[in-house]
Amino acid sequence: MAGRTNLYGLISGNKWKTAVFIVGFSLLLGLVGYALGWYFRWGTGMYALFGLFIVAYNLILYYNSDKLALAVNGAHAAEPAEYRQLHNVVEEVAIAAGIPKPAVYVIDADAPNAFATGRNPQHASVAVTRGLLEIMNREELQGVIAHEMSHIRNYDILVMTIVAIIGGLLVLFRDIFLRWGLFWGGGRRRRTSSSGGGQLGLILVVVGIALAILSPILVALIRAAVSRQREYLADASGALIVRNPYGLSSALRKLGSYEGKLPTASSATAHMFIANPFGKDRRGRMDLFASHPPLEDRIARLEGLTLPEPDEKG
Amino acid sequence: MILLIVIALLVVLVVIAIGIYNSLVVRRNRVQNGWHQIDVQLKRRIDLIPNLVETVKGYAAHEKEIFERIAEARSLAINAKGPAQAAAANNQLTDTLKTLFAVVENYPNLKANENFLKLQEELSGTENKIAFARQFYNDVVMDYNNATQMFPSNVFAGMFNFKAAEFYTAPETEREAPKVKF
Numbered sequence: 001m002a003g004r005t006n007l008y009g010l011i012s013g014n015k016w017k018t019a020v021f022i023v024g025f026s027l028l029l030g031l032v033g034y035a036l037g038w039y040f041r042w043g044t045g046m047y048a049l050f051g052l053f054i055v056a057y058n059l060i061l062y063y064n065s066d067k068l069a070l071a072v073n074g075a076h077a078a079e080p081a082e083y084r085q086l087h088n089v090v091e092e093v094a095i096a097a098g099i100p101k102p103a104v105y106v107i108d109a110d111a112p113n114a115f116a117t118g119r120n121p122q123h124a125s126v127a128v129t130r131g132l133l134e135i136m137n138r139e140e141l142q143g144v145i146a147h148e149m150s151h152i153r154n155y156d157i158l159v160m161t162i163v164a165i166i167g168g169l170l171v172l173f174r175d176i177f178l179r180w181g182l183f184w185g186g187g188r189r190r191r192t193s194s195s196g197g198g199q200l201g202l203i204l205v206v207v208g209i210a211l212a213i214l215s216p217i218l219v220a221l222i223r224a225a226v227s228r229q230r231e232y233l234a235d236a237s238g239a240l241i242v243r244n245p246y247g248l249s250s251a252l253r254k255l256g257s258y259e260g261k262l263p264t265a266s267s268a269t270a271h272m273f274i275a276n277p278f279g280k281d282r283r284g285r286m287d288l289f290a291s292h293p294p295l296e297d298r299i300a301r302l303e304g305l306t307l308p309e310p311d312e313k314g
Numbered sequence: 315m316i317l318l319i320v321i322a323l324l325v326v327l328v329v330i331a332i333g334i335y336n337s338l339v340v341r342r343n344r345v346q347n348g349w350h351q352i353d354v355q356l357k358r359r360i361d362l363i364p365n366l367v368e369t370v371k372g373y374a375a376h377e378k379e380i381f382e383r384i385a386e387a388r389s390l391a392i393n394a395k396g397p398a399q400a401a402a403a404n405n406q407l408t409d410t411l412k413t414l415f416a417v418v419e420n421y422p423n424l425k426a427n428e429n430f431l432k433l434q435e436e437l438s439g440t441e442n443k444i445a446f447a448r449q450f451y452n453d454v455v456m457d458y459n460n461a462t463q464m465f466p467s468n469v470f471a472g473m474f475n476f477k478a479a480e481f482y483t484a485p486e487t488e489r490e491a492p493k494v495k496f
Contacts (some may be wrong), residue, residue, distance in 0.1 A: 029407065084432065088439035095351065096446035098453070 017229045022159075025166045025222050032173045032212050054168040062161040066103075066125045075105035075127045086133065089142050090126060090149075097110040097149045097241045098230040102126045104147045112136070112258055115273045117157060124152040135254055142246030143238065147274055150237035163226050167219035168223035174212040220289055235298055245302040252302075256295040321406050334467050338476050341458040345479045348451035352482070355444045356391070356404050357448040362440060363411075366433045370425065380417055383410045411437065448482045455479045 061068065069075075080087045087104055094101040102118065105127035112132035118124030126148050128141075136144065151157070155186065239245035255275045275292060287294075367381060387410045391403035415434075424430055459478045462471040470476070 083434055085439075088435065088442075092439060092442040092446050095355075095443055096450055097451050243447075 001144040004220075019082035021222060021226045021229065022162060022166070025163065025170075026213075028100075028211060028218065028313075029166050029170050029173075032170060034213065035209055035212065041314065051169055051172070054172060054248055058165045058168060061164075062119055062157065065157050066118040066123065066159075069115065070105055070125060070127060073107050073115075073127065074106045074109075078104040078106040083133075085138065086128065086141070089138065089145050093142060093145045093149050093156050093241060097146070097153055099124070099149065099153055102149070103153060105235055106130060107135070107189050112255055113273050113275055114144050114148055116151040118152060119157060120155065121152050126152075127241075133205070135258075136251055139244070140251035140254065141247075142242055143244070143249070144274060146242045147234045147248055150234040150241065151230070154230070154233060154237060156234065159230060162224050167223055170215045170219055199285040224289050224291055228293045231292050232301065235302055239302055239305070249299045249302040252295050252299050257297075330471070334470050335474065338458075338461055338467060338474070341454065341461050342476060342479075343452070344454040345458050348447070348454045352444065352447040352451055355440060355447050356400075359407070359437070359440045359444065360388060360391055362433065362436055363407075366414075366430075366437060369427065369430050369433055370418060370424060373421050373427070374417065377417055380410070380414050384414060403445060408441075452481050455481050 004056055010089040078086055081105065083104070086106075090104050090184040091101050102116070102121075102124035103126070105125055107113075107127055107129040110131040111130055114126070114128040114132055116124065116126045126145065128144070133141070213285065235248060238248055252275070273292075275295065316404075345366075363384065367384060372382065387403065387407040391400065391407050392399040394403045418424055418430075461467045462476050462478050
């Protein structure tokens with residue numbers, strides 16, 4: 001499909017896929033919630049309380065995402081006098097992206113990597129490791145920064161927070177069901193005669209129960225899938241911002257040849273980095289739980305792009 | 315009952331109309347902001363030049379011709395009246411700067427000079443910013459023009475006199491690689 005090989009097509013395709021994932025995820029949540037509600041006949045108050053806790057917890061994380069991410073990774077503010085080129089690159093990409101210049105941080109690590117964080121473009125930060133600054137040339141650095149700025153501009157922190165909230169609620173329901181439901185047993189029998197829905201309700205419940213048991217795996221899969229889609233999106237958006245896919249693809253090549261891992265890597269923050277901070281992918285092929293797509297894939301997509309012709313449709 | 319529905323519908327339509335009008339305003343303002351951003355970067359480049367010239371003179375004082383050309387281009391850019399003159403002056407400045415950097419290639423000591431390297435980074439950074447500012451300007455022009463042409467916002471555009479904006483285009487003339495004379 002010609003539409004998917006140019007930058008605009010890639011970007012709209014990725015946004016669609018993310019929307020599909022999130023909608024699917026929410027449907028999953030609704031299904032499990034329905035099953036539980038049918039089984040326990042609990043008042044909505046109980047669910048609301050737990051649900052509120054999860055939402056509140058994630059919102060607090062989201063609002064402070066920049067401070068947390070920076071603190072966890074030992075980032076310190078980059079002095080403009082010392083990191084002149086880095087600041088220049090961040091400024092010029094911010095102009096191209098049409099967002100305010102984010103705060104610039106440096107991480108004292110040899111492993112080359114970078115991340116962006118912040119709840120919206122007005123409160124954003126970008127951090128790079130010393131290792132990255134050392135091995136990348138200016139064009140590659142620009143590509144990396146453009147990728148990170150795209151995360152900011154595409155509100156990816158918000159997207160991943162929504163996914164985390166839905167995921168958290170899903171796992172919550174599963175916990176409630178398994179722990180309390182099996183313990184108490186027949187919460188259902190008292191009301192069988194008065195519950196409506198009949199056959200359909202029963203099927204939904206069975207499906208909901210199955211999902212509830214499998215939900216931690218599903219949550220991990222969906223979270224990883226959304227994270228990967230957003231990474232592809234950030235690659236394409238970044239290339240569009242600086243009108244140049246080769247800076248980033250060259251940078252990804254260099255990242256691919258680095259053997260080590262980032263000391264402060266953790267699975268909670270892994271998705272924000274430009275490359276998997278745990279080091280090279282364990283398997284060459286697409287790992288469904290990986291937060292990042294394989295580097296070869298990302299490079300191929302970037303370098304396989306065709307420039308849109310003036311009269312091209314789609 | 316029907317009256318309520320009609321009133322509700324009208325309210326919804328008015329809200330939508332306000333939304334469309336406001337989005338046109340926002341887009342037009344973005345275009346104007348984008349245009350002025352370009353000026354900001356061009357001015358920044360003009361300000362960087364004296365420092366650059368002094369550093370180069372320290373090593374290549376006899377290259378008088380290029381310094382004169384830069385001074386002339388810079389003064390033209392500062393005194394330009396109107397966008398057409400400013401555009402021409404800034405393009406001339408771009409050319410003379412390219413020539414200057416071509417000249418610098420012949421002075422390895424200068425090329426290694428830390429001050430010069432910093433200035434070079436600043437200038438090349440500024441050139442990038444100018445290019446990106448123009449690119450961003452064209453992006454918002456496209457967005458605004460889309461809004462003035464697509465239905466239903468084109469109706470509002472016509473009613474309230476939102477005219478399409480012009481893209482920034484680079485000058486037509488081909489540029490040869492700058493020739494350096496000794």
